[in-house]
Amino acid sequence: xxxxxxxxxxxxxxxxxxxxxxxxxxxxxxxxxxxxxxxxxxxxxxxxxxxxxxxxxxxxxxxxxxxxxxxxxxxxxxxxxxxxxxxxxxxxxxxxxxxxxxxxxxxxxxxxxxxxxxxxxxxxxxxxxxxxxxxxxxxxxxxxxxxxxxxxxxxxxxxxxxxxxxxxxxxxxxxxxxxxxxxxxxxxxxxxxxxx
Amino acid sequence: xxxxxxxxxxxxxxxxxxxxxxxxxxxxxxxxxxxxxxxxxxxxxxxxxxxxxxxxxxxxxxxxxxxxxxxxxxxxxxxxxxxxxxxxxxxxxxxxxxxxxxxxxxxxxxxxxxxxxxxxxxxxxxxxxxxxxxxxxxxxxxxx
Numbered sequence: 001x002x003x004x005x006x007x008x009x010x011x012x013x014x015x016x017x018x019x020x021x022x023x024x025x026x027x028x029x030x031x032x033x034x035x036x037x038x039x040x041x042x043x044x045x046x047x048x049x050x051x052x053x054x055x056x057x058x059x060x061x062x063x064x065x066x067x068x069x070x071x072x073x074x075x076x077x078x079x080x081x082x083x084x085x086x087x088x089x090x091x092x093x094x095x096x097x098x099x100x101x102x103x104x105x106x107x108x109x110x111x112x113x114x115x116x117x118x119x120x121x122x123x124x125x126x127x128x129x130x131x132x133x134x135x136x137x138x139x140x141x142x143x144x145x146x147x148x149x150x151x152x153x154x155x156x157x158x159x160x161x162x163x164x165x166x167x168x169x170x171x172x173x174x175x176x177x178x179x180x181x182x183x184x185x186x187x188x189x190x191x192x193x194x195x196x
Numbered sequence: 197x198x199x200x201x202x203x204x205x206x207x208x209x210x211x212x213x214x215x216x217x218x219x220x221x222x223x224x225x226x227x228x229x230x231x232x233x234x235x236x237x238x239x240x241x242x243x244x245x246x247x248x249x250x251x252x253x254x255x256x257x258x259x260x261x262x263x264x265x266x267x268x269x270x271x272x273x274x275x276x277x278x279x280x281x282x283x284x285x286x287x288x289x290x291x292x293x294x295x296x297x298x299x300x301x302x303x304x305x306x307x308x309x310x311x312x313x314x315x316x317x318x319x320x321x322x323x324x325x326x327x328x329x330x331x332x333x334x335x336x337x338x339x340x
Contacts, residue, residue: 011274022278
C-alpha cells in the first residue's frame with residue numbers, strides 16, 4: 001500500500017507545480033499572445049494598424065473569426081487536413097486579393113503535411129490570388145480546393161506540397177473561404193460585394 | 197526504490213511533468229509556436245521515455261498492471277488539466293486513452309526487455325527497441 005502512495009503523491013505534487021506555474025505565468029502569457037496575434041494580423045494585412053473583431057454569422061464552417069482592418073479583413077479559418085484541423089490567418093484586401101497568410105496550428109504528418117508551416121514557396125503562391133484557387137496535381141479529377149467553383153477553368157492553380165495533397169487542398173479551401181467572405185461569394189457574409 | 201513496481205509511474209509523472217512545463221514556457225514566451233498534441237504517438241513517446249528511465253535506474257520491474265493502468269490514467273488526465281492544456285472533459289478522455297497506451301507500452305516493452313541480452317555490449321538495446329516501438333506506434337496511429 002505504501003508503495004502505491006509515492007507515485008500518487010508525485011503526480012499530485014507535479015500537478016500542483018504545473019498549476020502554480022501556469023497560474024503565475026497567465027498574465028504574461030495572455031499579454032504575449034495578444035501582442036503576437038496583433039503582429040500577425042498586421043503582417044498578413046499590411047497597411048492596417050487597428051483591427052476590430054467582427055461577428056461572423058455566415059454558414060461557412062471553415063471561418064472561425066473575422067478581424068476588420070482599415071484596408072481589408074483578416075479571416076481566421078479552420079479546415080480539416082490529413083491528420084486534424086489546420087488553423088490559419090488569411091489577410092484579404094478590400095479588393096478581394098490575398099495579402100498574406102500564415103498557419104497558426106496544425107497536426108499534420110512530420111516531413112510531409114507539417115511542411116506547410118515553413119514552406120514559404122508553397123504559401124507564397126496564394127498571395128494576390130482572388131479566390132477560386134485549386135491545387136495542381138497529376139490527377140485531372142483531384143485538383144479542386146472544393147469550395148465554390150474551385151477547379152473550374154477560371155481557377156488559379158498552385159503547386160501542392162509534395163506528398164501532402166490533402167493538406168494543400170485544406171489550405172486552398174481556407175483561402176477560398178476567406179476570399180469568398182470578403183467578395184460576398186458567401187451569401188451570409190457581413191461584407192458587401194467588395195468588402196465595404 | 198529498487199523492486200518498486202510503481203516506480204514506473206513516478207518516472208512517467210516526472211517525464212510528462214517536465215514535458216508540460218517546457219510546453220508551458222514555450223506557450224508563454226513564444227505564443228504562436230505550434231505545440232505538439234498529446235496524441236497516441238506522443239503518449240507512446242512519453243511512456244517509452246519513462247520505461248527507459250525505469251530500465252536504466254532500477255533494471256525494470258514486472259506485473260502490477262491494474263495499478264499501472266490506474267496511476268497512468270491519473271497522470272495523463274490530471275497533469276494536462278493542471279497545466280491548462282486540456283479542458284475537464286478532454287482530460288477524462290486523455291486519462292482513459294493514456295492509461296491504455298501506457299499499460300500497453302509497458303507490457304510490450306517489458307516483454308521485449310526480457311529478451312534483450314544484458315551484457316555491456318547491449319547497453320543501447322533498450323533505446324533501440326524503444327525507437328522501434330515508437331515508429332510502430334506512429335504507423336498504428338496512422339491506421340487509426
